[in-house]
Amino acid sequence: xxxxxxxxxxxxxxxxxxxxxxxxxxxxxxxxxxxxxxxxxxxxxxxxxxxxxxxxxxxxxxxxxxxxxxxxxxxxxxxxxxxxxxxxxxxxxxxxxxxxxxxxxxxxxxxxxxxxxxxxxxxxxxxxxxxxxxxxxxxxxxxxxxxxxxxxxxxxxxxxxxxxxxxxxxxxxxxxxxxxxxxxxxxxxxxxxxxxxxxxxxxxxxxxxxxxxxxxxxxxxxxxxxxxxxxxxxxxxxxxxxxxxxxxxxxxxxxxxxxxxxxxxxxxxxxxxxxxxxxxxxxxxxxxxxxxxxxxxxxxxxxxxxxxxxxxxxxxxxxxxxxxxxxxxxxxxxxxxxxxxxxxxxxxxxxxxxxxxxxxxxxxxxxxxxxx
Numbered sequence: 001x002x003x004x005x006x007x008x009x010x011x012x013x014x015x016x017x018x019x020x021x022x023x024x025x026x027x028x029x030x031x032x033x034x035x036x037x038x039x040x041x042x043x044x045x046x047x048x049x050x051x052x053x054x055x056x057x058x059x060x061x062x063x064x065x066x067x068x069x070x071x072x073x074x075x076x077x078x079x080x081x082x083x084x085x086x087x088x089x090x091x092x093x094x095x096x097x098x099x100x101x102x103x104x105x106x107x108x109x110x111x112x113x114x115x116x117x118x119x120x121x122x123x124x125x126x127x128x129x130x131x132x133x134x135x136x137x138x139x140x141x142x143x144x145x146x147x148x149x150x151x152x153x154x155x156x157x158x159x160x161x162x163x164x165x166x167x168x169x170x171x172x173x174x175x176x177x178x179x180x181x182x183x184x185x186x187x188x189x190x191x192x193x194x195x196x197x198x199x200x201x202x203x204x205x206x207x208x209x210x211x212x213x214x215x216x217x218x219x220x221x222x223x224x225x226x227x228x229x230x231x232x233x234x235x236x237x238x239x240x241x242x243x244x245x246x247x248x249x250x251x252x253x254x255x256x257x258x259x260x261x262x263x264x265x266x267x268x269x270x271x272x273x274x275x276x277x278x279x280x281x282x283x284x285x286x287x288x289x290x291x292x293x294x295x296x297x298x299x300x301x302x303x304x305x306x307x308x309x310x311x312x313x314x315x316x317x318x319x320x321x322x323x324x325x326x327x328x329x330x331x332x333x334x335x336x337x338x339x340x341x342x343x344x345x346x347x348x349x350x351x352x353x354x355x356x357x358x359x360x361x362x363x364x365x366x367x368x369x370x371x372x
Contacts (some may be wrong), residue, residue: 004171005063006110007232009052011206011215013198014228031125037220038188041198042102044216050204053108057101057195061185063109063173063232064239081184083141084151084161096137096182097174100191104167106132107159108201114146116166121188129190132166137182162186176239199232206231216354258348261308265352269301272354294357301353302346309345313338 012260017028017037023212028034038056045054059065080095103119106112114135123130131152138147153159174181198213210229284295316338 002172003063003176003236004111004169005173007236008045008062009201009211010232011200011202011213012065012228012230012232012235013200013210013217013226014059015196015198015217015224015226017194017196017224019268021195023232024091028192031188031190034102034192035189037197038102041216041220042104044220045198045200045213048200048202048209050203050209050211051200053104053201055105055108055199057099057100057105057188057197057199059195059197060097060197061099061101061105063171063233064176067240071152080155082155084153096184098184098186100186100188100193102188105199107183107362108199109171111171112169114167114169115146116164118166118168119189123187124189125192127190129160129162130165130187131162132185134168134181134183135170135182137181138164138167139180140182153235156354176236186212197228228368258345261345262352265301266355267307268304269297269353270356270359272296273359274302283334294367297357298350301357302349305346305349305353309342309349312345313342317342 017034028037042054042056045051062063101119101123103123118132119130133147141147141152142150147164149163152162152164153161168185170180174183186353198217200209202209202211206229214226214229217224285297
């Protein structure tokens with residue numbers, strides 16, 4: 001499965017600027033006041049040993065991060081918008097995912113630019129606001145036109161118009177299940193952000209790079225809290241934790257069901273063999289080979305197993321949509337998966353039938369004829 005971004009060698013560290021409503025602290029009240037801090041932090045982190053690239057964004061910019069949900073900050077990563085020139089169609093949601101990021105964010109994560117441009121040093125709080133959107137956003141709101149140059153704004157009084165300057169490829173930064181979720185990226189130097197995420201790509205130990213970033217943050221402002229120090233690979237893995245547990249439980253139940261099916265087939269075939277002991281003895285006495293006896297028993301057992309497998313496959317196809325939310329990169333009706341499961345079940349059935357069939361091959365005709 002393609003993520004659409006590269007999580008390798010990326011470490012995220014978080015900090016939080018003071019609440020702008022606090023009258024005693026006003027040095028981070030606006031984007032222009034935040035900008036010197038953000039620029040200097042990027043400069044200092046970029047020269048650390050082992051660091052290749054640095055970018056800063058709000059916490060919503062961390063791909064597949066679950067902390068927004070844990071902290072009930074989902075609204076900070078969403079944007080209710082009004083599109084210039086037309087009403088949003090009824091089948092288009094006006095709520096899209098939004099992040100504020102520095103210009104190097106896209107290159108650091110390896111998200112390619114498709115059209116237009118990315119943010120640059122000329123974009124600041126004194127110039128008109130600009131945005132970079134993903135392909136899904138462009139296709140949702142401007143399906144028959146070039147989205148570069150189009151404008152939208154937040155659906156609230158006094159909100160400024162924002163111009164689309166670039167379109168990037170879709171990436172699974174919000175959900176592994178969906179790549180084509182509309183997303184908006186704003187320039188952090190124009191909008192500011194209070195909950196900051198520092199993304200560092202480098203080749204050194206996670207703990208070491210997190211400590212160095214922490215030192216740089218607190219050397220600029222000792223009052224700022226610093227937390228985190230997690231690799232992006234760990235973040236991606238953590239986003240799968242609940243679904244992974246569900247799949248592990250389903251796998252456990254499936255293995256248990258397979259074993260029960262195997263024991264059940266073994267028990268049924270053993271019973272049938274015991275019921276046909278005299279018949280087997282007569283066949284052997286009349287000259288039937290033991291391989292013929294083996295084929296008879298296997299045919300009877302496997303016939304039942306094949307019918308059961310066919311019924312199971314039909315039922316699995318009917319309810320496969322219930323598993324869709326737990327699967328990534330595999331369709332619920334993937335033919336290879338269905339074939340593999342059917343072959344596995346038939347293999348277990350063959351083993352369960354072979355053991356009693358092997359016992360039937362060793363039946364002594366004279367003993368079998370006296371069997372009651």
